[in-house]
Amino acid sequence: MLPPKSVLITGASRGLGLEFVKQFLQVPTPPEFLFATCRNPDNAKELQEVAKSNSSITIMKLDVSEMNTIEEAKKLVESKVGAGGLNLLINNAGINKKVTLETVTPDMMLDTFNINVNGPLFTTKAFLPLLLQAARSSTPSNPSSAIVNMSSIMSSIARTVTSDAVEYRVSKSALNMLTKILHNELKDKGIHVGCLHPGWVQTDMGTAKAPVTVSQSVCGCIQVMSNMNAENACVLTDYTGNPLPW
Template identity: 40%
Template sequence: MKSIVITGCNRGLGLGLVKQLLKIPKPPSYLIATCRDVEKAQELQKIRDSHSNVHILEIDLKNFDAYKDFAAAVANIVQDDGLNVLFNNAGTSPKFTRLNLVKVEQLLETYITNTAAPVMLTKALLPLLKKASKNNTSGYGVDRAAVINMSSMLGSFELNTTGGLYPYRLSKAALNIATKSMSIDFKDDGIIFTSLHPGWVKTDLGGSKAPMEVEESTSSIVQLMLRLNKEHNGGFYQWDGQPMSW
């Protein structure tokens, strides 16, 4: 894996993924981390300053007009190597999600961030993913080309036994079907598309009652990334590689 773009790296799982990728025996040559405001991403800046392979690109993922320039910035970093991995990690969840409290603004904003943004960012970076795939036509995996969409068990139909959480559940279920469609559409291009449940993790989104620490989740996710292969294409997995129910 020469290159990877990870969205939402100012804190939580995104920041954790950056840290874990720097610990593997052969870290990516180009580890591109995004955030909305570089000035507020103090810890990420410190990591960038001490690792020449870490690049920070600022982008508001709800500003779709910025995607063309963002793709150009990524291309300027990776050059002819193309992009091996896009990890769509950034996400949001509204606080009040029982039906009697749900507002249309919550539904729309959650969909934009959790579903539309990963789909449109994948579209913008697809030429770079295809370039990386063509540069290495042996096998399937992150050393060739892959898109990992951070989903959730809350987007699972079968595992929904408690109801509620409408904006978040809807957005992640939609992201799952988008992952499946892209895995079919670009199968012949050698690009793997996978949905991933990170576990219930202690982040701003997961809350303080979550049983998993960021390091536990992200270290397992990185190990799963490194062993992705053709069999994972179009699948839905949890952090440790166990299949998830749709």
């Protein structure tokens, strides 16, 4: 998959998304277009600092729960990439309210699904024409167009032994199903679709107790993306490249 000429990352203002931006700038052939999206670009101070010295970065407003921002972002990306299309979409934005069966509410479930499932679905749908444009030069062994959904080991039904984070677990399992549906739809159109478990990472969501640094996680994820092919694309894979049970 690598090196992609154009990359779009959702949730790029902090955590894994921000680190993806930083590390894509460090690959041997960095993207010509690196679209870093977030809900509030004006508040994304660290991202803005990174962008000051890197003309390839375009910071854009994209709230995955608001269709109008997705459509506006798509128009801007299209105006920049032209006929080359979009090579890589990383659906990274997500939320974990960490609620239990006792504390979960209908609104919590709906809000989490809207961000963790509808967000990747409708972001992908909006950018699909640009991904298809890039896919014209794809081959089974060397894809030039891909979608990566950031999932979690907490989505794995086989590995679930606790009842915490009800809304997060269920939504990420739904995201896995969405990944499979997209794979079935797009595999013969030159677009690989995969989902990654980034590990238990030292982010606001993962907390400082997590054993994996943001840098380690993203470095591993990019390596996994670089090895995506027709056989291993639609597999829940961790940041070290190990497949995980659905």
